[in-house]
Amino acid sequence: MQQPAHSGTSPLKYHPAYEVLDENRVKRDENLQETLRKISETTYRQSTFTTRSVHGKSHGLIYAEMDIYADLPENLAQGIFKQARKLPLVMRFSTVPGDILKDKACTPRSLAIKIIGVEGERLSGSEEATTQDFLFVNGSSFLSCSVQQFLSNLKSLSSTADSTSEFRQFLSRILQATSKLIESLSGYQAIIKTPDHPAQGSTETHLLGETYFSQDPALYGDFMAKFALVPVAPALIALTNKPIDLTFAADSLRKSVVDFFISHTAEWELRVQLCTDIDQMPIEDASVIWSPDLSPYIPVARITAKPQIAWSPYRSHIVDEGMMFSPWHGIQSHRPLGSVMRLRKMTYELSRKQRSAPEEPKACEPTNLDDLCE
Structure with a gap:
């Protein structure tokens, strides 16, 4: 097992002053709720069942196990990573738009993981659960640097969402990483692609070869951090930037994932980047890439998914x-x-309420993977 390196820079402990609240937050939140409601209604009309307003189409639904490394230094032995242990989890690979697009449309890739059997004081709204979710995108920063810009982009989206082409384009612009992307940890350069304006020479590539970033910061026990999930198995690394067969255009990404897991084991490393400089690694501006020169990504766990x-x-x-x-x-x-x-x-609360309509299946938090391991 690879042991994590020790960072030579001391991380900052969290302080509430690092989170600056907007004085007009109430009015802004009301506007955002209305905008998100319009987007959700549009995606609902375009689907045979209630989908998410974003990340609507899944390409891989995988059960796996996370092995938390032993003997982590104190600043990394935080939260669920406080002690070495194995925890089951679910991985959901998807693409960003909420409508169900054919895979020929180049869109950002996303990964959500749900870790099961997590102990600790719960966040509001998940008190009865024993899970921890982490969300990742294949880009290291969020396109909109502020809430105001994010709201403006979403308003544009909601007013044009009935046009499928524009809907895809705005979603990709809003939720894709910025053009300032640094080289990912697996050594390739990420590329911005929008459905109607793909990058020159861009092709649909295998999503299992991607490095995924949390983009937004979170508490890491006493500290603040961003996360990255990096492919480390040779079979995964070989898929980095590898074009996929678009013969099955509607579901080519899904088929590529299914084909891989017929006979391969996948391994990723979960790495943590601790905040060491609040000015150069801000909490409130998610478009700023935290430089690995200030604080490198350090491995804390390995995720393994068998065939x-x-x-x-x-x-x-x-x-x-x-x-x-x-x-x-x-x-x-x-x-x-x-x-x-x-x-x-x-956003997630709005989506949860819509998907909890009487005629729709109820979302629930799993306590094991028995149902998934059919």
Whole structure:
């Protein structure tokens, strides 16, 4: 097992002063709720069942196990990583738009993980659960640097969402990482691609070869951190930037994931970047990339997924329809930080309420993976 390196720079402990609240937050939140409601209504009309307002299409639904490394230094032995142990989890690979697009549309890739059997003081709204969710995107920063800009972008989206082409384009612009992306930890350069304006020479590549970033910060026990999930198994690394076969254009990404897990084991490393300089690594501006020169990503756990049926209608029923993934499902030691994360809490709450309509299946928090391991 690879042991984590020790960081040579002391991390900052969290202080409430690092989170600056907007004086006009109440009015802004009301505007955002109305905007998000319009987007959710549009995606509902375009689907045969209630989908998420974003991340609507899943490509891989995988059960795995996280092995937390032993003998972590004190600043990394925090929260759920305080002691070495193995925990089961669910991985949901998806693309960002809320409508169900054919895979020929180049869109940002997303990964949500739900860790099961987590102990600790719970965040509001998840008191009865024993899970911890982490959300990742294949880019290291959020496009909108402030809540005001995010709200403005969402308003534009809600007013044009009935046009499928514009809907895809705005979603990709809002939720894709910025053009300032640094090289990922696995050594490749991420590229911005929008459905109607793909990057020159861009192709649809295998999503299992991507490095995924949390983009937004969260508490890491006494400290503040961002997370990255990095492929480390040779079979995964070989998929980095590898084009996929678009013969099955509607579900080519899903087929590529299913084909891989027929006979391969996947391994990723979960790495943590601790905040060491609040000015250069701000909490409230999610568009700022935290420089690895100030604080490198350090491994704290390994996630292993053995060969399995990586997607099926049954799994989709259990995960896509039966689970919600939110950074606000978890423990206080990993509470999300910053204005974008506070607004995302509202987004997920709105989605949960819509999906809890009487005619829709109820979302629930799992206590084991028995239902998934069919």
